[in-house]
Amino acid sequence: MRSLEDYWQSADIRLPPADDQGLRMFKGRDYVDLPDDRVALVKKDPDTGLYRARLPSELSPSGPVLIRDAQSRLWHPLDDARPATFLLSDARLEAFRTALDFSGIEPGTDRLYRFNGKLYAVIAEHAYQVLHDLDASSPRSTVMRIVHPADPVARDHGNIYIGTRPGRSEPIVFDARHGWVAAQVGGTSGMRRRGQTSAASHSADLALELRLMDLELEQAITMTDQLGYRWLAAKDKQNERNILVQLEDQHRRELGILEKTVSLHLEHKEAVVAIKGREAYKNKLITLRKGQILSCNQLMIANDSRKLLDGPIFGGPDTEYRAVATHLADKLVVMKQREHFAEELLHKWRLSEEELKAAAYDPIEIHEIVAFWVYAESRTLPDAATSLASHDFNAKYLAYSFGQVTFSYRALKGMPEETRVAVLSSLFDQCTAIRAAFEHMPLPPGAEPARSHAKIVEAVQAFETTLEESLNRYHRQLLKTSMLPAHEQPIDFDFIPPQDRSAPPASLRRVFRARHHGVDKIKVGRPRRSETGVEVIDVMSPVDAVQVMHTYALQEGQWRPIVPLQATPLPALRAQAGQQLQRTQSWLDRAWQDEREKRNATNIVEFLGSKADACDHLARQIDTAPDRTDADTATFVQRLQQDSLRLRSEGEHIRIRLYKDKAFLSADRLAYLIAKEQISVVQTQPRTVSGKGSDKHFLDVYSLNDRNTGAPLWHAHFHYDRMNSPKQGFTARGGHLKTLEQSRLGITSQRRDARSGHEHAPIWRESIDGKTAQKIFELAT
Structure with missing residues (x-):
């Protein structure tokens, strides 16, 4: 490239004044002012959008890229920012050498080698770990930093150099003649580090820095596009894998550039606003955050695609699930990063959910990936290979159950609004039971199972919190409390899931409440007609969309799983029955021990219900066996039926006893206990007045007692607008439960709170529905 002097124009040209961009237009051509009263003819480069010097005889510019200084309003060559270089000595490099040997291996297009997610440069046949120095790099010169692998600075996941992290480093750039050489660098894009610039030149430096970062990002995106085309054209798996590794690194580099650009805008907000204007500043940050979301999406696509080259993510032997769990854990790191960007766009910049959806962001997707991770991590635990049919709350069974809960939650927005609190309430109970079962699952000795177990419990508990936050949000939006308890509200309806334009049309789904081992659960399935014309619902595996986990049919007014009878010889059935009957007492002992430890009531009922179902299934098989003849067989059937009844009955007794926990407030549990008398x-x-003026209301208080012992369990409070309002006329959401300790605060405390504007704001658990309220009034008479 020629020097700028070759493009100087005659000073005799009489040019008009410069416009806002610093351009002087004369006879359809653009001129710019240079230092020393010089001028140059320029033209915009179509590839970069920047102006380059050109000769009058040229159609396309061949000269240097020029940047305008915002303070002096003069134009300077962009290449002035190129760092000075010098050769590296062996003594200077010796402390950074690694033992890796890349002989016979081709480097990437950036002259770097890749190993275990790290980058390496080879200098004089020795390998050195390197990081991208985004601060010092410019569009014309990529600066890398040689680092010592043991130093904290070398551990960056995205291979980005962070100057504040401790560790030695050497800046290098690639020279066409000498290869990797040392570089004398300053700050971003080769400029002086911040703090070294004077106040007078700060604005010019900042404008240049912003322009250079934009250019660097454009070039990074161009490189990404080129790698994308190479990926599409790849002919074999190994080539495809190599390109995908480079593509992932490139997306991480994009994210690094975007984060640096955002940080620059935030750190120098007022100065950037002065240069660009407040609206442009806002739009730029929104664009950058959307760009980060897009780069996160593309990084995950590349990473998943590389993983899929080895076959389906799920379905392999148990030995593969550690690698699957690690892959999904890395993906969740990116998803949480993406979630942070989206939250800022929603809450700080007030973008709508539809605008984020257009930016390819789905806030529910992360819960699905968490469920996949829980399943993969669970498969690494020692009991993971246990059959799902055992229903002993092994890790695999619990992971499948958790996946079904997250899948149902993802379908929530396709459900009628009036059903969402009831659906969420059931899903919350299911999630609470799953978390409790995971917590008390026996583990073998060893640190690794304990770590996996703790991480699984943490993930399930986090989703449990998400469900409760959603419940509180939907509850606040309700104008009045439901007329039925959540567990009595009908949940059985069809819906069409949200359509994805990039996927085939979504088919009809059914949300329904199913009875499984004595416990009601929310399920989402695909309705169809069986070969005999009966309506059934297939519930698919949460990790395999084509695998049917259970098929449900209506039985005695409830959706129950179809359990086909197997053709087992009668002697084998009798042997199974004998073993089943011998274990009944041990199962009851286990349930009573769980009750003493105040374990989750739903889990105890489901455990005993699964054993009762097994008894019923065996009894049906024996009773329908073709060679059934003797009286002993009838005795087996009778004993199995008796044990089934005993197991179910004791499960209900335990549930009732645990539901009478005085410290736990739940209107749904109260409704269940009332139904069980x-x-x-x-x-x-009696009705008393509370508050004054606009805060004035009237209050009734009822003691809810254990019918068997007479002991008070909770209090029910009902608020009214008028002294003579009928009992059922309490205010919207004005009926709620309180613990005995809360009620002991007395009417004086309630009045004081009312005067202070601190009226009780019930959460969804405490709010009493209309039917339960009516039962309370009837029992009080």
Whole structure:
């Protein structure tokens, strides 16, 4: 390239004044002012959008790229930012050498080698770990930093150099004649580090820095596009794998550039606003954050594609699930990073959910990946190979159950609004039971199973919190409390899931409440007609969309799983029955021990219900066996039926006893206990006035007692607008439960809170529905 002097124009040209961009237009040509009263003819480069010097005889510019200084309003060559270089000595490099040997291996297009997610440069046949120095790099010169692998600075996941991290480093650039050489660098794009510039030149430096970062990002995106085309054209798996590794590194580099650009805008907000304007500043940050979301998406696509080259992610032997769990854990890191960007766009910049959806962001997707990770991590635990049919709350069974909960939650927005609180309430109970079962799952000795177990429990608990936050949000949006308890609200309807334009049309789905081992659960499945014309619902595996986990049919008014009878010889059935009957007492002992430890009531009922179902299934098989003849066989059937009844009955007794926990408030549990005739009611406080003026209201208080012992369990409070309002006329969401300790604060405390504007704001668990309220009033009479 020629020097800028070759493009100087005659000073005799009489040019008009410069416009806002610093351009002087004369006879359809653009001129710019240079130092020393010089001028140059320029033209915009179509590839970069920047101006380059050109000769009058040229159609396309051949000269240097020029950048305008915002303070002096003069134009300077961009290449002035290129760092000075010098050859590296062996003594200077010796402390950084690694033992890796890349002989016979081709480097990437950036002259770097890749190993275990790290980057390496080879200098004089020795390998050195390197990081991208985005601060010092410019569009014309990529600066890398040689680092010592043991130093903290070398551990960056995206191979980005962070100057504040401790560790030695040497900046290098690639020279066409000498290969990798040392570089004398300053700050971003080769400029002086911040803090070294004077106040007068700060604005010019900042404008240049912003322009250079934009150019660097454009070039990075161009490189990404080129790698994308190479990926599409790849002919074999190994070539495809190599390109995908480079593509992942390139997306991480994009994210690094974007983060540096965002940080620059935030760090120098007022200065950037002065240069660009407040609206342009806002739009730029929104564009950058959207760009980060897009880069995260593309990074995950490249990473998943590389993983899929080895075959389907799920379905392999148990030995592969550690690698699957690691892959998904890395993906979740990127998803949480993407979630952070989206939250800022939603809450700081007030973008709508639809605008984020257009930016290819789905906030529910992360829960699905968490469920996949829980499943993969669970498969690494020692009991993971246990059959799902055992229903002993092994890790595999619990992971499948958790996947079904997250899948149902993802379908929530396709459900009628009036059903969402009831659906969420059931999903929350299911998630709580799964988390409790994971917590108390026996583990073998060793640090690795304990670590996996702790991470699984943490993930399930985080989703449990998400469900509760959603419940509180939907509950606040309700104008009044439902007229039915959540567990009595009908949940059985069809819906069409949200359509994805890039996928085939979504088929009809059914949300329904199913009875499984004595416990009601929310399921999402695909309705169809069986060969006999009966309506059934297939519930698919949460990790395999084509695998049917269970098929449900209506039985006695409830959706129950179809369990086909197997053609087992009668002697084998009798042997199974004998073993089943011998274990009944041990199962009851285990359930009673769980009750003493105040374990989750739903899990205890489901455990005993699974054993009762096994008894019923064996009894049906024996009773329908073709060679059934003797009286002993009938005795087996009778004993199995008796044990089934005993197991179910004791499960209900345990549930009732645990539901009477005085410290736990749940209107749904109260409704269940009332239906089982376990509650008596006494009105302890006739209607009294609370508050003054606009805060004035009237309060009734009822004591909800254990019908068997008479002991108070909880209090029910009902708020009214008028003294003579009928009992059922309490205010919207004005009926709620309180613990005995809360009620002991007394009417004086309630009045004081009311005067202070601190009225009780019930959460979804405490709010009493219309039917339960009516039962309370009836029992109180």
